[in-house]
Amino acid sequence: MQYVNAFIVGGVICALSQILIDKTKLTPARILTAYVVLGVILTAIGLYKPLVDFAGAGATVPLIGFGYTLAEGVKTAVAESGLLGVFTGGVKAAAGGISAAVFFGLLTALLFRPADKS
Amino acid sequence: MDLTPQEYEQMVNEQSKPSPLLRDMVWAFVVGGGICTLGQVILEFWKKTGLNEKDAAAATSITLIGLAALLTGLHVYEKIAKHAGAGTLVPITGFSNSVASPALEFKSEGLILGTAAKMFIIAGPVLVYGIGASIVYGMILVFLGV
């Protein structure tokens, strides 16, 4: 059941984003940036956690989920260490993703060659 | 020419084919949903290896990012993305693609000023405003004691 929920919720989030791409002048970079900030806000006001519980990866894999991870991290860290947590919590929670992107990005650059499109 | 920009804009809109929204949305739904389902499969796998909920989620992100970087290097990701649009853009795999593709592309300008310096040319704003927003949220938590 979790798989079906993940598929549908993830699919709907992507399909709605497609409307933004096709129908507005928003560039992909703007949409992604807006999504991450939206993820932080939705988590802060308590709306995103229920969706994550319902859809699992369907809610955490889209970039809004990245905002969710950042916000949840900050919330936990603030509870543990106050003001310091404001600065450490977000990136600490997202560290795996950020480090992986840097590392695998570098690896890709080292191992592969640019190619033409056809 | 006796034509105002507004009149011309109307002519352009009549002659410019819009993007095929329905087809694009179906692609985005299926591919985006598929990537999320794959994410769920990976998540369950990591949970089975004994990781707790939070660690399994992080491991899932790392796995998906690694896979997407590999597909970027093999020039497969861009071919799927051409049809899938938001379906490959919005999942975390799109974030990975947006980091790996400039890293690869700008290798010709060197590993320092090319690959490394240009790595976040597309994904940078996501980190800047994502982290920025999370800090604002933290400040609110600390100072307003919500």
Add this chain to the structure above:
Amino acid sequence: MNGKRMGMATIRLERPPRVRAWAAVGGKKEKEGPLGAQFDAVFSDTMCEETTWEKAEVHLQKVAVSMAANKCKLPISALDMILAGDLLGQCVASSYAARGTQVPYLGLYGACSTMAESLAVGACMVDGGFAQRVCAVASSHFCTAERQYRFPLAYGGQRTPTAQWTATAAGACILTTAADDCAPVRITHVCFGKVCDLGITDANNMGAAMAPAAYDTLHTLLSDTGTHPNDYDGIFTGDLGQVGSRLLCDLFSRDQVDISAVHDDCGKLLFDSKQDVHAGGSGCGCAASVLCAHLLPQLADGRMKRIILAATGALMSPTSVQQGESIPAICHAVVLESGGKR
């Protein structure tokens, strides 16, 4: 008659310079297109065995120039001048291609209109007696242009239906004086365009940004010379693509002039619509290679007698687009006639 000028902006070349020889080179997609067999050389490996895309574009331009020079049995050093252009910042593909030729060189920038610009400047040079053998050349490469103007190649982006595909191609022409009886084509008129901007900001719809410039220059040329579209065997715009071509016809129809019967577009000719190029080809190399592969041979053997090449260019930069500026466009036109021998 005010010197060599006629009407508003057209230049009538008194002793029409000749086009003696030409060469077109292209990449893999161009080879697979409708004009594939007419290219002088095609590179299935669009890296051209170089190490960067920029070097590959330099290579394309060098090959085009040397093939064109070879055809009239001239060493490159015998040229009086090279007039070259491309899309890259600071015009580097042309400058690096001219490096080592020991020929006086002018780098031109007219975006996709560059081939018409270099032909027109070259024709004026020859008619004015400032040069006797001039090489006019232009090139573009899909990969160098994508890197500069859009996204990394491996980035998963979606192109809109109005977007155009930058050609990986180059074309070179050798211009000689009116006295050169062996040269099969001559340039009788040129018309340098004005910058036109009707407020289009969508960098994925360059055909729309450029159509008003094409209309303006063609309208000027036709009224200055007192000719009608049907006086020509073809009016070939450079890189308006599907959208821009329809808009150009619409703009002319406002004057009750129907150009659809004689009009065609280099961006539509270079690729087949099945090749997933959306609205058609673009880039300096598009008009340059279509001219050299497809149009000049037809003029040379008399299948066409008189044509207009009106190449259009969108004059924005990545910075100006990011700053929200609209896209200024330009169109330069040259009138080409068949027949060297009188």
